[in-house]
Amino acid sequence: xxxxxxxxxxxxxxxxxxxxxxxxxxxxxxxxxxxxxxxxxxxxxxxxxxxxxxxxxxxxxxxxxxxxxxxxxxxxxxxxxxxxxxxxxxxxxxxxxxxxxxxxxxxxxxxxxxxxxxxxxxxxxxxxxxxxxxxxxxxxxxxxxxxxxxxxxxxxxxxxxxxxxxxxxxxxxxxxxxxxxxxxxxxxxxxxxxxxxxxxxxxxxxxxxxxxxxxxxxxxxxxxxxxxxxxxxxxxxxxxxxxxxxxxxxxxxxxxxxxxxxxxxxxxxxxxxxxxxxxxxxxxxxxxxxxxxxxxxxxxxxxxxxxxx
Amino acid sequence: xxxxxxxxxxxxxxxxxxxxxxxxxxxxxxxxxxxxxxxxxxxxxxxxxxxxxxxxxxxxxxxxxxxxxxxxxxxxxxxxxxxxxxxxxxxxxxxxxxxxxxxxxxxxxxxxxxxxxxxxxxxxxxxxxxxxxxxxxxxxxxxxxxxxxxxxxxxxxxxxxxxxxxxxxxxxxxxxxxxxxxxxxxxxxxxxxxxxxxxxxxxxxxxxxxxxxxxxxxxxxxxxxxxxxxxxxxxxxxxxxxxxxxxxx
Numbered sequence: 001x002x003x004x005x006x007x008x009x010x011x012x013x014x015x016x017x018x019x020x021x022x023x024x025x026x027x028x029x030x031x032x033x034x035x036x037x038x039x040x041x042x043x044x045x046x047x048x049x050x051x052x053x054x055x056x057x058x059x060x061x062x063x064x065x066x067x068x069x070x071x072x073x074x075x076x077x078x079x080x081x082x083x084x085x086x087x088x089x090x091x092x093x094x095x096x097x098x099x100x101x102x103x104x105x106x107x108x109x110x111x112x113x114x115x116x117x118x119x120x121x122x123x124x125x126x127x128x129x130x131x132x133x134x135x136x137x138x139x140x141x142x143x144x145x146x147x148x149x150x151x152x153x154x155x156x157x158x159x160x161x162x163x164x165x166x167x168x169x170x171x172x173x174x175x176x177x178x179x180x181x182x183x184x185x186x187x188x189x190x191x192x193x194x195x196x197x198x199x200x201x202x203x204x205x206x207x208x209x210x211x212x213x214x215x216x217x218x219x220x221x222x223x224x225x226x227x228x229x230x231x232x233x234x235x236x237x238x239x240x241x242x243x244x245x246x247x248x249x250x251x252x253x254x255x256x257x258x259x260x261x262x263x264x265x266x267x268x269x270x271x272x273x274x275x276x277x278x279x280x281x282x283x284x285x286x287x288x289x290x291x292x293x294x295x296x297x298x299x300x301x302x303x304x305x306x307x308x309x
Numbered sequence: 310x311x312x313x314x315x316x317x318x319x320x321x322x323x324x325x326x327x328x329x330x331x332x333x334x335x336x337x338x339x340x341x342x343x344x345x346x347x348x349x350x351x352x353x354x355x356x357x358x359x360x361x362x363x364x365x366x367x368x369x370x371x372x373x374x375x376x377x378x379x380x381x382x383x384x385x386x387x388x389x390x391x392x393x394x395x396x397x398x399x400x401x402x403x404x405x406x407x408x409x410x411x412x413x414x415x416x417x418x419x420x421x422x423x424x425x426x427x428x429x430x431x432x433x434x435x436x437x438x439x440x441x442x443x444x445x446x447x448x449x450x451x452x453x454x455x456x457x458x459x460x461x462x463x464x465x466x467x468x469x470x471x472x473x474x475x476x477x478x479x480x481x482x483x484x485x486x487x488x489x490x491x492x493x494x495x496x497x498x499x500x501x502x503x504x505x506x507x508x509x510x511x512x513x514x515x516x517x518x519x520x521x522x523x524x525x526x527x528x529x530x531x532x533x534x535x536x537x538x539x540x541x542x543x544x545x546x547x548x549x550x551x552x553x554x555x556x557x558x
Contacts, residue, residue: 014558051401054558070557073311073403081401087394091322100318104311104402152402 002065004029004156004187005050011058012045019045021211022059027204032178032188034198034205036298041208043191044084047160050189051081064156077105080149080157084164084191086141088133094120094144095129098151105152112151119147123177139170146174150181157181159190163197175200195295209302219294227292227300228255230270232277234263235286242281252276259299266292266300311404315412316419318399323420330420331427338373338428342366342435345492357494359523366437367519368491374425374450375457375511378417379482382461383474386413390465396556406553414458414548421454422447432522440524449521452537453514459544460510466551485511513537 005027012020020042027033035043048054049061052071061068063075071079089097095116102112120126123143128136136144142162149157159178163171171194178201182188192198198205199219206216215222234241238258242248249256254267267273274289323330342365350361357364389395396409426447432438464477488502489495489511495503506512513533520530 053397053400053556073405076401077403079401083394083397083401085394087398089318089322089395089398090393091325092318096321100321101398101402103314103317104399104404106311106314106403109317148398 006062009059031203034202035191037208042211080154082159084160228266232265312408312411319416366432367522371514373428374421377424378421378457381417417458418454425450462548
């Protein structure tokens, strides 16, 4: 199978710090592939390597079947990039940002303007074309960055935390647009530390921590493979738990995980465990039963509760 | 070819900010010309057979070109590199660091030409242009414009903070401005200043501008032009190397 992106044992160091410790992954054409992890996990370093702002130190990175050390211009021609920071051109208006960016791809000014107006319409920015970039809200700027990434009609779009800082409505609008793009056959590579975003958008994803990949699969498979279907969150400090707590949990067929400052009891039968909380010495009002989701997988695998830290 | 796309971006911005740019770049040389030419000129009767105003006017043209290229490739480039991250956005497209550098350098030289030409117009209206050869000055200013753009962008490539650009202006550009034969003949200065002046791109620019304004066309002009071309050849790869290190890691 030909992959759009294929990485094998990628290593990247910045001085003494090893940002990537030999990661491997493969992105198929037309899918949304996600990188989930905390800040500093190595997601952005991986993205920068793909879109050509970082070189490959060790290992191999193939883009569209071509092995690269630094992404060459002809491969960038089919890519759209939404970087983590809004690096819009503050000296230019909204439409000029799109026009000038289109020209970088070799488009004529008129063609770029036409395409730019279509994209402003697509991203709900029509009417703002003559506004200065600095006049836009954070959400509108983000939408403009996404519009800019699409000016060259890319077949691969790389989105580095595309919805960070957006309100829920704006975030959902971006998701809707990304789903539409995927429907058009565009391959999306996305980094995020929002679990819901990863679950909503990604066909496959990897969970990264400290420069390594901890797990890979579809969101559903990751949940199925790494945690039981239900979890009871115990809202009590660990020191208030009864003695021999872990063994008592185990005897009820559940598994206790201590994540950050909380206790999570993973179980196959949530209703039964809920009824047996008294036997564990836990008052029900201090607990919450729910179905497990991607965040539980992340927390369990990484052992951290400080996603945004 | 793709460097032209970067130039297209700069020209788009230039069109938007032309009048603000013009005012800033025009007022300072104009003030110097007025203050030194009229003020100091009333005390100095003659230098090398010409009035003091005639002596300094071509230097003002050359210095306007230097300042324009310097500010463009220091402060403006630094903003694009560090604060606006414009270069990072550009490098996500098929353009390269070489294109970015060529775009900035050529634009710096273009600004040098435009702002030098404006001061040339001013001194012309002031009656300080004696020869039609002066019409070639804007074209000539591309050469020192390229030199000062290369120097400015190289310093920008190594400077860690915008405040450090002041050092470049105060410790490098201002001494060039003062000791490159604009305000007094270099021949009247100590030998070490004369030696220093020969290494100053501005000195060669001033010599050529003065000769073209006065119509003193001699073979020695080619010497000054050759020195400026030498600077360009020596410096050409420096900002590419430094910005490559800054932008690609």
